[in-house]
Amino acid sequence: MTDKIRANPRALGIEYAIRDVVVAAQRLERRGEKVLKLNIGDPCQYDFQPPKSALEGVVEAMEMGLNGYAPSQGIPEVLEEIEKYERWRGSGIPKEKILVTAGVTEAIQFTYFSLLKEGDEILLPDPTYPPYITYAKMLGVKPVLYECNEEEGWMPVEESVRSKITERTRALAIINPNNPTGALYDEKTVRMLGDIAGEHSLPVISDEIYCQITFTGWDAPSTARVLKDIPVITYNGMSKIFLAPGWRVGYMGIKDDEGVLDEVWDGIMKQARARLSPSSIAQWGYMRALQGDKGFLKEFVKKLDRRRGIFVKRLREMEGVSTTEPLGAFYIFPRIEIREPWRDDKDFVLSFLEEEKTLAVHGSGFSPYQGAWHFRMVTLPEEGIIEEGMNRLERFLKRHIKG
Ligand SMILES: Cc1ncc(COP(=O)(O)O)c(C=O)c1O
Numbered sequence: 001m002t003d004k005i006r007a008n009p010r011a012l013g014i015e016y017a018i019r020d021v022v023v024a025a026q027r028l029e030r031r032g033e034k035v036l037k038l039n040i041g042d043p044c045q046y047d048f049q050p051p052k053s054a055l056e057g058v059v060e061a062m063e064m065g066l067n068g069y070a071p072s073q074g075i076p077e078v079l080e081e082i083e084k085y086e087r088w089r090g091s092g093i094p095k096e097k098i099l100v101t102a103g104v105t106e107a108i109q110f111t112y113f114s115l116l117k118e119g120d121e122i123l124l125p126d127p128t129y130p131p132y133i134t135y136a137k138m139l140g141v142k143p144v145l146y147e148c149n150e151e152e153g154w155m156p157v158e159e160s161v162r163s164k165i166t167e168r169t170r171a172l173a174i175i176n177p178n179n180p181t182g183a184l185y186d187e188k189t190v191r192m193l194g195d196i197a198g199e200h201s202l203p204v205i206s207d208e209i210y211c212q213i214t215f216t217g218w219d220a221p222s223t224a225r226v227l228k229d230i231p232v233i234t235y236n237g238m239s240k241i242f243l244a245p246g247w248r249v250g251y252m253g254i255k256d257d258e259g260v261l262d263e264v265w266d267g268i269m270k271q272a273r274a275r276l277s278p279s280s281i282a283q284w285g286y287m288r289a290l291q292g293d294k295g296f297l298k299e300f301v302k303k304l305d306r307r308r309g310i311f312v313k314r315l316r317e318m319e320g321v322s323t324t325e326p327l328g329a330f331y332i333f334p335r336i337e338i339r340e341p342w343r344d345d346k347d348f349v350l351s352f353l354e355e356e357k358t359l360a361v362h363g364s365g366f367s368p369y370q371g372a373w374h375f376r377m378v379t380l381p382e383e384g385i386i387e388e389g390m391n392r393l394e395r396f397l398k399r400h401i402k403g
Helices: 017-030 052-064 076-089 103-115 131-138 158-164 187-199 262-274 280-291 295-317 345-356 383-400
Strands: 098-101 121-126 142-149 169-175 204-207 232-237 250-255 375-378
Touching: 017 345, 052 280, 076 098, 076 250, 076 280, 098 103, 098 262, 103 131, 103 232, 103 250, 103 262, 121 131, 131 142, 142 158, 158 187, 169 187, 187 204, 295 383, 345 375, 345 383
Parallel strands: 121 142, 121 169, 169 204, 204 232
Antiparallel strands: 098 250, 232 250
């Protein structure tokens, strides 16, 4: 074997905490242990499935003969429906500037690859959804994390955002609601971030994949609607609101009245054509879900609200951890208040797994800074499972708190 065949160190350096801890859980499972999983943000792993309208849409597409490649940008009827959804959200993003993707994940890749070059910097919330960091590193781009205030529900700290901007900054990203913290930004907060972006002529990337999963009575505002004069790249899709992450359908839309992002859009569309098309049948199912009855979503959010309530109550009763109340998405991000006997939050999570057969994700996987000494659990499981998970955590903490 010649040593010319070496992997790209950037590929070897990829970490994805959410899946990495699963390897440890699988080792336990191979030993015949049953692991209680509170780690994966996939509603279908619990008691949720996509709405009937979506399922019927996929069957309809297959029967209609939509089995070939779709247009690279997306099927025209699907683009029209997404345009309608964005009109309802208030962004007014036109279908000409919408691209159907294999989930928001592909949209992030396309955006980064077109917008960012080696040596550039991108501003991300601290903590953040890990691929925003991973893909930056793969391109030789520096992810720069702006502070969010845990005591204030993980709201972005204006001075921190300002202080992190350099001449190499190329974009400011917002995840609203946020994964892993469940922070939900109101219009004022979005405007604050937009004002800073505007002052520095930066486009805003807005991940709105959880926008209708909120517990406040109002949806996460469309950033493109709130920030009228600033170029905004919006992400959204099927995975969370319509409960089918495995279908791999999402979209990106650009609101950019002055054409500042024309070249970037061109670079994105070139990538889209090079990858042929997203799944034809899945996007048709997404379209039918967008058109269909939304009663399921109300039920979903109601259930999540109850489940999140159990987490908050139980965690606040426990010694050794504290938590903010998530206002959106389906995660909770408690802080570990005691240090010993663990080396760090990953050690905490792996010890909890080993001793109590329960899987969470270590917070430093979402940020080495503000994620440290935290862990993330999903609020998706049924109430009995949550209670059991909380009993185990309580037992685990009691065992280790010296008293
Ligand atoms: C903030 C955020 N964006 C994007 C994604 C992935 O979305 P998709 O399934 O559409 O690729 C996730 C998944 O957990 C997420 O939390």
